[in-house]
Amino acid sequence: MGRNAIQFQxxxxxxxxxxxxxxxxxxEDALAQVRWPEGFRCPRCDASVYGxxxxxxxxxxxxxxCGHQATVSAGTIMQASKLPLTxxxxxxxxxxxxxxSISSLQLSRQLGVAYNTAxxxxxxIRHAMSERDNCYVLQGKVQIDDAYFxxxxxGGKAGRGSENKVPLVAAVSLNAxxxxxxxxxxxxxxxxxxxxxxxAKEHLSSTCCVISDGLACFRSVVxxxxxxxxxxxxGRHHNALPEFRWINILLGNLKTxxxxxxxxxxxxxxxxxxxxxxxxxxxxxxxMSAMTERIANxxxxxxxxxxRALRAAELCA
Numbered sequence: 047m048g049r050n051a052i053q054f055q056x057x058x059x060x061x062x063x064x065x066x067x068x069x070x071x072x073x074e075d076a077l078a079q080v081r082w083p084e085g086f087r088c089p090r091c092d093a094s095v096y097g098x099x100x101x102x103x104x105x106x107x108x109x110x111x112c113g114h115q116a117t118v119s120a121g122t123i124m125q126a127s128k129l130p131l132t133x134x135x136x137x138x139x140x141x142x143x144x145x146x147s148i149s150s151l152q153l154s155r156q157l158g159v160a161y162n163t164a165x166x167x168x169x170x171i172r173h174a175m176s177e178r179d180n181c182y183v184l185q186g187k188v189q190i191d192d193a194y195f196x197x198x199x200x201g202g203k204a205g206r207g208s209e210n211k212v213p214l215v216a217a218v219s220l221n222a223x224x225x226x227x228x229x230x231x232x233x234x235x236x237x238x239x240x241x242x243x244x245x246a247k248e249h250l251s252s253t254c255c256v257i258s259d260g261l262a263c264f265r266s267v268v269x270x271x272x273x274x275x276x277x278x279x280x281g282r283h284h285n286a287l288p289e290f291r292w293i294n295i296l297l298g299n300l301k302t303x304x305x306x307x308x309x310x311x312x313x314x315x316x317x318x319x320x321x322x323x324x325x326x327x328x329x330x331x332x333x334m335s336a337m338t339e340r341i342a343n344x345x346x347x348x349x350x351x352x353x354r355a356l357r358a359a360e361l362c363a
Contacts, residue, residue, distance in 0.1 A: 055334050057143055057334035057337075058143060058334065058337065066338075067136075067139070068132070069132065073131035073132055073134070073135045074104060077342065078118050081346050088109035088111065089116055093109050093111035093112065097110060104117040104119065104131075119131075123170045123171075123349065124345060133159065137153060137157060137167055137171060138341040141153075141168075141323075142327065142338050142340070143337060143338075146302065146306060147308070147324070148307065150168045151164070153168055166356065169356045170345075171345060172320065173319055175323040175341065175344050176322025177322070177344070178347055180322060182329075183251050184218075185219060185251040185254060187220045188219050188220070188254045189217065189290055189292055190215060190217040190257070190258045190267075190293065191290060192216075192264075193215075194211045194212065195211070195313055196211045196212050212233045213236055214321070215230075215234050215242065215245050217230045217250070218230075218296050228328075229325050229329060232249065232318065232321060241263070242266045242267065243266040243269045246267040246270045247269075250270060250272055252271030253271070254273070255272070255275070257290075258274065258275075259276065260277070264276065300321075304320070326344070
């Protein structure tokens, strides 16, 4: 049996990463290329003529037309961070190259920073990845399914009645050969027709051909123009359901990734951020060597988000 070409691709080795992003100057130049691929543009007036002020840690670009000063991190989620850019890029690398996921505790050990610093850094990167992935919608043939994630809180209810159990809708689009291309996994308010219609409007193209199990609420995807086929599973094992092969594999990988990495977190509060970052990595898995650059691009595209909003979680949703 041949190896899966995507799973066994080379990726970006640590020596190659250090050669590309091993110094502060290299990281700063890389961010400048991501932010201004055609040269500096003033965030205020969009002029391209500038001067450099180099008496600070990061170079300041001063617009010669309006006098506005900007750095490569200003206006992004990295704004006002005191961490070296090399630490940021090493975090991009560790998160992007991990086969499953990496916890904030492990990240703090790898980066050599305090746990609270690693948590904040990790949360900002996850938020940026989630926001970036939310810009895209699924197209073509799509398998969808329902699931519950999260565990019961100490002293709380067990099972699906748990206060930390979150209802999710998972979807994966397939190419012409029937292989998975992109995924969306999102929390919903419940498995009702209204909730699924709202989810479909946000995540599905009107040209999608959706296949689901017999859950009645999934029929509401037709409200956004999608065609829908329901397959009644009748309690059969997922191995006997080839129609849902890839969505079952996706959910299985998600459960394995989370249960093996995150042993205690408030899933009900942070579900969107964790699920969004998981899908970001899945949807860009075809070129692992470029994952660090892709995460840097997502971070540069994300607007500043203060700590109080990150900890509130729902304010960033």
